Amino acid sequence: MLERHAVIVGGNRTPFVKAGTAYVQASNQDMLTAAIDGLVARFGLAGQKVDEVVAGAVLKHTRDFNLTRESVLGSALDPHTPAVDLQQACGTGLEAVIYATNKIRLGQVTTAIAGGVDSASDAPIVVREGLRRALLKASHARKPVDRLKAFAAVRPADLLPVPPAVVESRTGLSMGESQALTTKNWGITREAQDELTLASHQNMARAWDEGFFDDLVTPFLSVGKDKILRPQTTMEALAKLKPVFGGSEGTMTAGNSTALTDGAAVVLVAEESHARAQNWPVLARVVDAQVAASDYVTGNEDLLLAGARAIPELLDRNGLSLDDFALIEIHEAFASTVLATLAALEKNGTGTVDRAKLNVNGSSLAAGHPFAATGGRIVASLAKMLAERGSGAKGLVSICAAGGMAVTAILEGV
Amino acid sequence: MAGVLEGILTSPIGRKVTAKAGLAEPPRLRRGRVMPAGSVALATLPGGGIAGQVLDALGISPVEPLLDLPEHRTDDEKGRPQPPRYETRPGALVVDATGVRDIAQLELLRQVLRPVMKALEKSGRIIFLATEADGVDGLEAKAAAQAIDGIMRTVGKELRGGSTANLVLLAPGVVPADLASTLSFLLEGRSAFVSGQAWRVAPRKDAHDGSVSAQPFADRIVVVTGAARGIGAAIARTFHRDGARLVVVDVPAAGEGLAKVANELRGSALQLDITAPDAGARIADHVARVHGPDARIWAMVHNAGITRDRMLANLDEKTWASVLDVNLAAEMRINAVLLDHDRPGALAPDGRIVGVASTSGWAGNKGQSNYAASKAGVMGLVRAMADDLADGHVATNGVAPGFIETEMTGKIPYVQREVFRRVNSLSQGGQPVDVAETIAYLCDPASGGVDGQVIRVCGQNMVGR
Ligand SMILES: NC(=O)c1ccc[n+]([C@@H]2O[C@H](COP(=O)([O-])OP(=O)(O)OC[C@H]3O[C@@H](n4cnc5c(N)ncnc54)[C@H](O)[C@@H]3O)[C@@H](O)[C@H]2O)c1
Numbered sequence: 001m002l003e004r005h006a007v008i009v010g011g012n013r014t015p016f017v018k019a020g021t022a023y024v025q026a027s028n029q030d031m032l033t034a035a036i037d038g039l040v041a042r043f044g045l046a047g048q049k050v051d052e053v054v055a056g057a058v059l060k061h062t063r064d065f066n067l068t069r070e071s072v073l074g075s076a077l078d079p080h081t082p083a084v085d086l087q088q089a090c091g092t093g094l095e096a097v098i099y100a101t102n103k104i105r106l107g108q109v110t111t112a113i114a115g116g117v118d119s120a121s122d123a124p125i126v127v128r129e130g131l132r133r134a135l136l137k138a139s140h141a142r143k144p145v146d147r148l149k150a151f152a153a154v155r156p157a158d159l160l161p162v163p164p165a166v167v168e169s170r171t172g173l174s175m176g177e178s179q180a181l182t183t184k185n186w187g188i189t190r191e192a193q194d195e196l197t198l199a200s201h202q203n204m205a206r207a208w209d210e211g212f213f214d215d216l217v218t219p220f221l222s223v224g225k226d227k228i229l230r231p232q233t234t235m236e237a238l239a240k241l242k243p244v245f246g247g248s249e250g251t252m253t254a255g256n257s258t259a260l261t262d263g264a265a266v267v268l269v270a271e272e273s274h275a276r277a278q279n280w281p282v283l284a285r286v287v288d289a290q291v292a293a294s295d296y297v298t299g300n301e302d303l304l305l306a307g308a309r310a311i312p313e314l315l316d317r318n319g320l321s322l323d324d325f326a327l328i329e330i331h332e333a334f335a336s337t338v339l340a341t342l343a344a345l346e347k348n349g350t351g352t353v354d355r356a357k358l359n360v361n362g363s364s365l366a367a368g369h370p371f372a373a374t375g376g377r378i379v380a381s382l383a384k385m386l387a388e389r390g391s392g393a394k395g396l397v398s399i400c401a402a403g404g405m406a407v408t409a410i411l412e413g414v
Numbered sequence: 415m416a417g418v419l420e421g422i423l424t425s426p427i428g429r430k431v432t433a434k435a436g437l438a439e440p441p442r443l444r445r446g447r448v449m450p451a452g453s454v455a456l457a458t459l460p461g462g463g464i465a466g467q468v469l470d471a472l473g474i475s476p477v478e479p480l481l482d483l484p485e486h487r488t489d490d491e492k493g494r495p496q497p498p499r500y501e502t503r504p505g506a507l508v509v510d511a512t513g514v515r516d517i518a519q520l521e522l523l524r525q526v527l528r529p530v531m532k533a534l535e536k537s538g539r540i541i542f543l544a545t546e547a548d549g550v551d552g553l554e555a556k557a558a559a560q561a562i563d564g565i566m567r568t569v570g571k572e573l574r575g576g577s578t579a580n581l582v583l584l585a586p587g588v589v590p591a592d593l594a595s596t597l598s599f600l601l602e603g604r605s606a607f608v609s610g611q612a613w614r615v616a617p618r619k620d621a622h623d624g625s626v627s628a629q630p631f632a633d634r635i636v637v638v639t640g641a642a643r644g645i646g647a648a649i650a651r652t653f654h655r656d657g658a659r660l661v662v663v664d665v666p667a668a669g670e671g672l673a674k675v676a677n678e679l680r681g682s683a684l685q686l687d688i689t690a691p692d693a694g695a696r697i698a699d700h701v702a703r704v705h706g707p708d709a710r711i712w713a714m715v716h717n718a719g720i721t722r723d724r725m726l727a728n729l730d731e732k733t734w735a736s737v738l739d740v741n742l743a744a745e746m747r748i749n750a751v752l753l754d755h756d757r758p759g760a761l762a763p764d765g766r767i768v769g770v771a772s773t774s775g776w777a778g779n780k781g782q783s784n785y786a787a788s789k790a791g792v793m794g795l796v797r798a799m800a801d802d803l804a805d806g807h808v809a810t811n812g813v814a815p816g817f818i819e820t821e822m823t824g825k826i827p828y829v830q831r832e833v834f835r836r837v838n839s840l841s842q843g844g845q846p847v848d849v850a851e852t853i854a855y856l857c858d859p860a861s862g863g864v865d866g867q868v869i870r871v872c873g874q875n876m877v878g879r
Contacts, residue, residue: 034670041673044661044682044704076677214666214685224667279703 005272006101007414009280011380012039013265014220016368017227019120023262026221028057028064032071032117035264035376038218039113040076043268043280049078051109054096055116055266056087058371058402059123067117090333091291091407092116093265093375094399098409100269101286110274115266116372122262168402170297175333175402176257178296178303180246183336185302186343190251193335194238197256197365200332204362205231212361216380228259228368256335261368265376267383272414282414283383284395289409290314296404304337306406307398308344314396314408315350322351322396326389326413329378331399332364341398361385375399379411386413440842441576444537444603445851447628450505452535454601455479457526461513465543467590468597469508472626479507482528497529504530506539506601511562512584514544515555523565531572538577541600542566543593546583546614563612570610570839570874578609578840578874585616588863591624592617595860598626604855607816607848609839610874618862620764620807630858631658635711637697639688640718642668644820645770647675648846649715652854654679661701661711663688664718688718688744694751702759710762713857714752716745716792717770721822723781734784741788745769746795753808764807766857769796770849771814771868777877789814793868800866809865811856816872819843838873 013035017023023031032055040046055068064070068083088095093116100112141149167174173181183193207213208225217225233255243250244257268280275282292310294301307330315321322328322345330338330353342353361381364374375397382395393413400406444450456476458466469476480486480498487495507530509523530540547559563581570579582596596615599605618624636653640646641662650660660681664672669685676683684700686693701711719741722733752761761767774782775789792812799810817823817834823843826834835843849871856864 037677038669038673038683041676041683042685044676044680046677046680076680211666211690217666218669218673218685219667220670222670224669279706281703 004105004107006104006269006286007272007275008283008286008379008383008411009268009270009275010039010042010283011216011265011267011376011383012042013217013373013377013380014263015217015223015226016261016263016370016373017223018368019260019262022221022223022227023119024121026119026262027122028060028067028117028119028264029071029074031119031220031262031264032057032067032115032266033074034218034220035115035117035266036071036075036077036113039266039268041218042215046076047078049080050111050113052100052103053077053081053083053113054086054099055083055114056085056092056096056372057117057119058087058089058092059118059120060087087372088407089402089405090331090369090371090374091399091401091405092372093377094379094397094407094409095291095375097267097269097286097375097379098289098407101289104269104271111268111270113266114269115264115376117264118370118372119262120260120370168303174245175303176245176252179334179337180250180252182302182304182340183246183251183334186336186340188251188336188339188343192339193251193256194235196332196335196338197238198233198235200359200362200365201230201233203360204229204366207361212384216384226367228261229362229366252334252336256365258333258364258369261370263368263370263373265373265380267376267380281387283387284411285414287410287412288314288318289407290317291405291407293406294404301404302340303404304333304400305341305344306404307341307400307408308348308350310406310408311345311396311398312348312350314410318410320394320410322353324394325357325396326393327360327382327385327395328353328357329359329363329382329395329397331369331374331378332359333369333400335365337400341400375407382411386411389413440840441536441574443576443606443840445606445845445847446603448603449601450535450538452503452505452538453477454506454508455504455530456508456510458510459514459519459522461515462510462543464512464584464588464590464593465508465510465597468593471590471594472598474601476508477504479526480529481525483525500529500533503533503535504538505535506541507534508597509540509542511542511544514558514562515550515552517554517558517561520558520561520565523562527565527569531569534573534575534577536575536577537603537606538573538575539601540569540573540577540579541597542579542581544581544583546585549584549586566612567610567874573839576606576840578605580605580608580610581612583612583614585614587617588615589617592863594624594626595855595858596864599851599855604851606851607840607844607871607873608852608869611870613864613867613869615863616865619809619865620862622859622862624860626858626860629657630860631656631712633657633659634713634859635659635661635701635705635709636713636715636857637661637663637701637711638715638717639663641675642671644822645815645818645846645849646717647671649717649850649853650675650679650681652847652850653713654681656854658712659705661697661704663697688748689739691747693744694748697748698752698757698759700759705759707758709759710755711752711760711765712762713766713768714748714761715768715770715853715857716748719770721782721785723785725781726783729783737784738788738791741785742791742795745792749799761808764862767796767799767808767810768853768856769793769810769812771812773814773816773870773872773875773877776814776870796868797866807862809856809862811864811866812868813849813852813856814868814870814872815844815849816870816875817843818846818849818871820846837877838875840873842873844871844873
């Protein structure tokens with residue numbers, strides 16, 4: 001059997017906006033449907049069947065147990081298009097691409113749409129433990145009076161909804177607080193974080209101006225462009241921000257940390273010869289992928305630096321070094337995550353990342369980070385940039401995820 | 415405030431008042447691929463005959479028209495002589511005046527017109543065919559040819575109930591198959607908002623047999639710019655109804671609506687600002703990508719347009735340039751690329767190009783010098799291109815919409831809007847689909863004899879010619 005390659009054909013996403021703003025009324029399903037429909041329109045796939053759609057969301061309502069399939073049914077795709085929900089925290093989008101790639105390479109599907117969505121605005125409101133117990137008790141009570149009694153134990157504080165903060169259940173630390181430990185451990189300075197942040201905004205603003213996103217983004221709810229992006233920001237403006245993690249001595253601010261974001265992103269993946277037969281652009285092959293996890297619970301390792309474990313394994317297996325890559329995309333959960341990952345890669349002997357190749361069209365600090373949508377955003381952009389650089393140009397993606405995980409992959413221009 | 419006034423005027427009592435003030439409910443127009451309900455009367459004047467052959471090819475059996483001759487008249491109760499009366503309302507009258515060469519023969523037109531003027535059904539049609547002035551010899555023949563134009567325009571203004579009058583000018587050498595698509599368009603509801611217009615039909619340049627069909631664009635690719643909403647979206651829908659595969663183009667910021675239109679029509683969307691220097695190449699590349707490298711565009715419809723209204727006294731170079739660039743220069747640059755027929759995804763060698771002009775380009779409009787320049791420019795362009803490409807098979811034409819009910823015109827204050835929509839023979843604004851139908855007619859594979867023409871879709875607006 002001839003070797004089957006999976007290639008990225010194109011991508012589409014909604015513009016990303018800060019949670020609680022333009023998309024407050026939109027559900028995950030609305031956004032994922034819109035992202036799929038934009039992709040369908042771009043490639044003229046309305047009424048056609050795609051072999052499988054794989055996507056997910058990190059913050060999910062129970063009613064969204066079949067989020068992706070429901071989105072497909074609401075889209076212009078042929079209803080015979082099956083779909084699967086998949087979730088690996090912030091690695092969801094990239095993991096979805098890997099899932100699609102593997103199925104393509106195994107000959108199980110020929111075309112797939114992969115991606116993710118997250119609404120931090122429409123996050124499920126979780127009730128506190130006291131209220132949850134009272135509600136359960138009340139629902140089991142036979143008499144109305146017992147039902148009322150069940151609530152007697154509820155304290156006012158129990159009535160406050162739990163905000164949708166992503167907290168590691170094993171350490172009780174929010175992602176920001178965990179990262180603040182990492183930032184300190186690795187001695188990452190405020191200035192270095194702000195510089196990376198500024199570069200992200202400037203690079204992404206330039207990419208927008210150059211029309212780079214014209215065929216990667218479809219407006220949603222009358223929003224035409226990413227709304228978190230601050231093209232005019234400066235080192236001075238970033239320096240003025242107060243620390244939000246790591247206490248008063250902390251170096252992490254709302255500027256150099258990603259904001260809670262709403263948005264969806266998908267990519268069209270296809271078996272290479274099929275893509276060529278369809279005259280689809282063959283932007284980049286998905287060459288290989290690697291996930292890793294860190295032992296962060298003991299405090300011996302960092303929560304968000306598993307990328308530094310996955311990357312050497314991935315490079316080893318493919319006989320590559322960091323210098324072989326034309327472009328490197330490290331998801332900017334926080335500026336310090338990227339900087340600490342670079343430091344860790346140096347420390348563990350993997351090598352030095354040439355900053356001129358890093359996140360050259362901006363990343364999550366500028367775009368925002370709707371958790372499960374980030375993978376689709378990065379893969380689509382990277383594939384397009386690799387296609388511009390030509391055959392053989394290689395790109396590396398690394399996305400850190402809750403639970404001390406990271407998902408990484410190699411793409412190559414064809 | 416305007417909304418309140420509109421509410422009052424359209425309330426039941428308001429309607430009575432407005433009716434008294436001469437603002438009667440406008441007639442509802444027959445639209446779509448729908449023939450008149452009543453019969454089609456055919457008047458073949460001496461030297462004519464081609465119209466009968468065209469109707470025959472269209473499968474229409476015409477009836478004899480009544481003639482207003484003194485011996486046919488009857489007196490009414492007050493003893494005044496009345497023209498003969500049709501027993502049932504005819505749906506259309508076709509007047510074949512292609513043989514009319516002298517002034518005396520114009521009386522024959524009066525004879526067939528008088529009985530029909532009040533008899534025609536609602537949304538009826540009066541269609542004149544004449545030989546173009548350049549095609550006849552002698553001063554009197556040329557004068558008579560022009561006289562028919564004056565008659566037609568007046569008939570359009572005198573008709574009531576949504577009926578229209580139009581004139582088809584035949585170039586030398588025209589055969590019935592050249593005219594089928596034009597007569598079919600004029601008879602059907604597709605031409606609802608086209609009235610008081612005259613345009614020329616010449617012998618077809620391409621190999622199409624001229625036969626008409628309800629799916630003329632089956633398997634043909636049509637590109638429409640500015641298709642995210644308004645008239646452009648209606649154009650796309652109309653071509654889709656008639657079988658086309660659509661590529662819809664609009665600026666990235668309009669991508670949401672554009673994707674909806676594309677998916678609804680099972681077409682594809684291209685987010686592109688047509689003023690980009692490589693816009694033509696990107697259109698061709700998109701077509702080649704979605705439809706394959708051998709695919710060619712059948713029709714390129716340049717509908718995208720903007721207004722940036724300012725009185726000349728307040729008009730700077732930026733406002734001036736933006737309108738001319740979007741409405742005219744971009745179209746030229748795109749055409750230049752697409753006319754390279756060998757390029758994958760370019761225009762077919764027998765394809766169609768349509769530019770969207772405007773009655774403002776015809777008549778001028780206060781505060782619209784930039785817009786009028788661009789739209790008059792579009793008319794000049796399509797005419798010049800027809801000459802330029804005379805040796806090839808591509809046909810280039812334009813439409814000039816008058817007042818069309820869209821989001822854009824919906825923003826005009828109510829009273830002003832009410833005036834704009836009333837100052838035409840059909841006393842109403844047109845619908846986006848009316849512009850779309852006219853463009854689809856021009857792009858019909860059977861319309862190859864229509865080249866270098868600009869058709870106004872304005873309900874015979876009072877402004878301009
Ligand atoms: N509505 C009327 O009464 C009327 C009358 C005469 C002529 N027209 C002409 O008809 C056409 C359509 O008018 P409408 O009423 O639907 O207007 P509209 O404003 O509703 O639609 C025009 C579309 O063109 C798009 N567009 C503008 N600039 C573009 C660019 N640079 N690249 C790509 N797309 C671009 C817009 O985004 C919009 O979707 C225009 O050319 C207009 O001048 C309209």
